[in-house]
Amino acid sequence: MRELADLTEELVAIPSHEDETAAGDAIEAWLRDETDARIERDDAGNVLAYKGATDDPDADTLALVGHHDVVPPADRQTTGEGNAGDYVVERREGRIYGRGAADMKGAVAACLLAFREAEPPAGRELAVASFVGEEVGGTGARHAIEEGFAPDYAVVAEGSTEYSKPGVTDIAVAHKGRRASTLVASGVAAHASEPEAGENAIYRASDAIDEVRGLAAPSATVFGERVTGSLAVTMVHGGETWNVIPERCEVTIDERTVPGDRADLARAAEAVDGVDWEIDQDLPPMACGDDTFADAALAAASEVHDELGLDAPEHVVKPHATDAGWLAEAGTDCVVCGASEPGEAHTESESVAVDVLERCYRIYETLGERAF
Structure with missing residues (x-):
């Protein structure tokens, strides 16, 4: 899926370790160009969009959640010196290399495309959110929650690939x-x-x-x-x-x-x-409090893996804190599912596999269209 890889490269190329504005602008512009969604840009710089169930007061909301800030790049990951200049992005041997490719602009791109393509079932609102400030304590997520962002369910697109076994993208139902x-x-x-x-x-x-x-x-x-x-x-x-x-x-x-x-x-x-x-x-830690949602997420992931001829994913526990902790603390039932493999985030050689991004896109789209 060339569009997904191209969008990932576009987002990864935008510096966002000191100021997330330009990356947020790109995400907002893409949503306005590619969807008819209801789009918000809050005071913190978070980008939020919604579709479906506009007239149903009893509708629940499923959100696909990511963040577009990154940790400071290594010198080799920029075109300048001392973290200055644009980010270097390379695609080779089926992977995209660059600061934020794994954590987590590739997953943001997958969320955006899944949001555009998915048709939520009756009684369901589908949302996509890309937060700022995840790497500095979840400032963006906390601001959005304080301003009323309260989905019933969320798929937080942090890494869950190769947790149970090589070659699979698992569903994390808890994290520390x-x-x-x-x-x-x-x-x-x-x-x-x-x-x-x-x-x-x-x-x-x-x-x-x-x-x-x-x-x-x-x-x-x-x-x-x-x-x-x-x-x-x-x-x-x-x-x-x-x-x-x-x-x-x-x-x-x-x-x-x-x-x-x-x-x-x-x-x-x-x-x-x-x-x-x-x-x-x-x-805060996270534990999914809704068995039905956790099972539905695993079923969606299992179907995609089966279609691709891959081993079955599992429910797993993630060792790292994510924005799912803030959402869970506020009452959202969360799972974590994303393309980053252990050991990729925050490294000088950070990268993400294009085929795994495509796998995640399909999982997000499948779950976005599912009643549970």
């Missing part, structure tokens, strides 16, 4: 979240020759770290699959010079959360005098 937090230990400065005159913040931080090591990692069960999070101290910063008892020490913690559970980090702070706990970022 990420909570970044800091334990701040406060002490009293003193000359290091008289340590008893002060309170050593590093010692207090060390005691708090011992408490963290004793905490259980969060865990949950989703669709019969055990989802286990993780908890790790990743940085410690304390002290200013070799001969002063430190009065402050910060401990950075990376926690991978799961649906319905968090580690009890507040206890680690409460157990040690002079230690406070601060949450820096909390990207």
